[in-house]
Every structure is written in C-alpha cells, then in structure tokens.
Amino acid sequence: MRAFEAIYQRAVGFVYSLAFRVTSRKHDAEEVVQDVFLKVHKNLRNFRFESSFKTWLYRIAVNTALNAVKKRNRVTSREVEEVFEDPATATQPHASRGLEAEEAEQKLQSFLEQLNPDQRACILLREIEALNYQEIAESLGIKINTVRSRLKRAREALMALGKKEVASHGM
Numbered sequence: 224m225r226a227f228e229a230i231y232q233r234a235v236g237f238v239y240s241l242a243f244r245v246t247s248r249k250h251d252a253e254e255v256v257q258d259v260f261l262k263v264h265k266n267l268r269n270f271r272f273e274s275s276f277k278t279w280l281y282r283i284a285v286n287t288a289l290n291a292v293k294k295r296n297r298v299t300s301r302e303v304e305e306v307f308e309d310p311a312t313a314t315q316p317h318a319s320r321g322l323e324a325e326e327a328e329q330k331l332q333s334f335l336e337q338l339n340p341d342q343r344a345c346i347l348l349r350e351i352e353a354l355n356y357q358e359i360a361e362s363l364g365i366k367i368n369t370v371r372s373r374l375k376r377a378r379e380a381l382m383a384l385g386k387k388e389v390a391s392h393g394m
Contacts, residue, residue: 245288
C-alpha cells in the first residue's frame with residue numbers, strides 16, 4: 224500500500240494536468256484522475272515491464288481522458304456549458320500569474336479544445352509532455368505514422384486558428 228501511495232504522490236499532478244488538458248474541464252479531470260489510479264491499482268501486478276512505467280501510466284491516463292471526452296460528447300450532445308473556476312480552490316501559482324499570462328493560457332486552452340480529442344492528446348504529449356513519437360505511439364497504442372499524421376493535422380489546425388485570431392483582431 225505504501226508503494227502505491229508513493230506512486231500516487233509522485234504522479235497525481237502529472238495525471239491531473241494531462242487529464243485537464245485533454246478534457247478541458249476541472250470536474251472531468253478530477254474524475255479521470257480517480258479512474259486512472261483505480262486502474263493503476265487494479266492492474267499494477269500485471270505490469271510486465273515491456274515499456275517504462277511512465278509510458279504505461281501515460282497510456283492509461285490519455286486513454287481514460289479520451290474516453291471521458293467521448294462519453295461527455297455522447298451524453299451532452301454538444302450542449303454549451305460555461306465553466307467557472309472557484310477562486311477559493313485556485314492554486315497559488317495560478318492566482319499569482321499576471322493577467323497577460325492567464326489570457327494566453329486561456330487562448331491556448333481554447334485552441335486545444337477545438338482540436339479533436341485524438342489530435343489534442345498527440346499534441347499535448349509531444350509539445351507539453353515532450354514525449355518522442357515512439358513514446359506517444361506506445362502511450363496511445365497507435366502506430367507511429369498515425370502519431371505523425373495526427374500531429375501534422377493538429378499543428379495545421381492550430382496554425383489556422385492562430386491566423387484566424389490575428390485576422391479577427393486586425394493585427
């Protein structure tokens with residue numbers, strides 16, 4: 224039990240961050256974290272050391288987050304929902320950031336939300352988590368060429384969104 228607690232303590236921040244970036248919602252990310260660690264606890268004895276523990280955890284976290292997004296999309300049928308973060312629960316680093324940095328983070332999150340979940344997962348694992356293509360392929364259980372095509376499409380979509388943003392603000 225202590226070993227699992229140590230794993231949890233070392234990985235919970237990473238799993239939450241990844242889950243939030245994929246789901247774009249605090250509540251969904253919290254549920255994903257719970258699901259991920261239930262799966263890790265249940266399957267830890269079956270871990271075969273064929274890949275690194277980190278890759279195995281990435282795979283569980285990303286797949287769980289993607290499934291949560293797909294489930295939410297099926298259930299809500301694209302209902303519009305406003306999400307407000309409770310200032311009392313905001314973390315200190317987030318609260319102390321400047322307004323400009325916060326706006327940039329919101330814009331980035333908005334752009335990422337417009338990608339499909341598979342592209343979003345690939346771009347997050349590559350650009351935010353700095354995984355190489357092989358690690359992304361292993362984490363998501365897909366072929367490396369699929370990783371390449373999803374990254375290419377995600378980058379093209381992000382560039383188009385950026386150009387559209389610049390054009391709409393007359394810059």
